[in-house]
Amino acid sequence: MEIDASDLDGIRELVNIGVGKAAGILSEMTGSTIELTIPNISIYSQEESGQIISQIGTERYSAISLDFKGVFSGMTYTLFPAESAHILIDAITGEELSEDRPEQPFSSIQAETLKEVGNILINGVMGSITNVLKSQLTYSLPTYSEADMPALIQNVRQEHREAILLAETHMFIKNLDIEGKILIIMGAQSFETLIQRVREISRDEEP
Structure with a gap:
């Protein structure tokens, strides 16, 4: 299926609605105002x-993943580079920033914090879709792992x-500006259904 700029704009709007809801939940959870933006979708x-590797490099990520199934199925990843993952944990838990934090392994509590944030983001985006x-979709429990982008892409290919x-x-x-990435992987038929619905909404909104 051919994808044009208006299709990308429609999907970006859906994702923005989802991350907006997630930002509200995270703001309540942390007691701090949180803003989430989606500058780019590919x-x-x-x-x-x-x-993807050529675009964003081979650095190591904290990855929160879950599977979804229903009328369409697939899997999602929320990815945080090591530096951003540590900053996020520090900001949410109130821990002092440590100069050597990228080299420090995450404790189980810190990993659970990332998993909760990733789960909120994924559910916001998928809920919007x-x-x-x-x-309706059903979801697996989120899992946490650490891997570089080539390894993650290999998992996607499998x-x-x-x-x-x-x-x-x-x-x-x-x-603080915390970078992250969301990957949504689905079958061709599921994706075509999504694009067709985005186009229908766009036509309905035309004057």
Whole structure:
């Protein structure tokens, strides 16, 4: 299926609605005002997945993943680079920033904090998408892991799903800019259903 700029704009709007809801939940959870933005969205086929590595590099990420299934199925990742992951934990837990934090391993409590944040982000975005598709999904429990981008992409390829949506995120909390990425991987038919619904909404909104 050919994707044009208006399709990307429609998907970006859906994702922005989802992260907006997630920001509200995280703000309540932390007692701090949190802003989330999506400056860029890209879509790749499985064959093009190597371009993701070219675009964002090979650095190591804290990854929160979960599977979803229903009228369509797939998997999602919320990814935080090591530096951003430590800043996020410090900001949420109130721990003092440590100069050597990128080299420090995460404790189980810190990993659970990241997993909770990732789960909130994923549920916000997927909730926005399922509202548009007027469908319901069931989700697996989120899992936490650490891996570099080539290893993550290899996992994606093994899923044999044809469409990969990459959304770059910026989270602003306590004047800190925390980078992250959201990957949504789904089958071609599921993705076509999403695009068709986005186009229908766009047509309905035309004057």
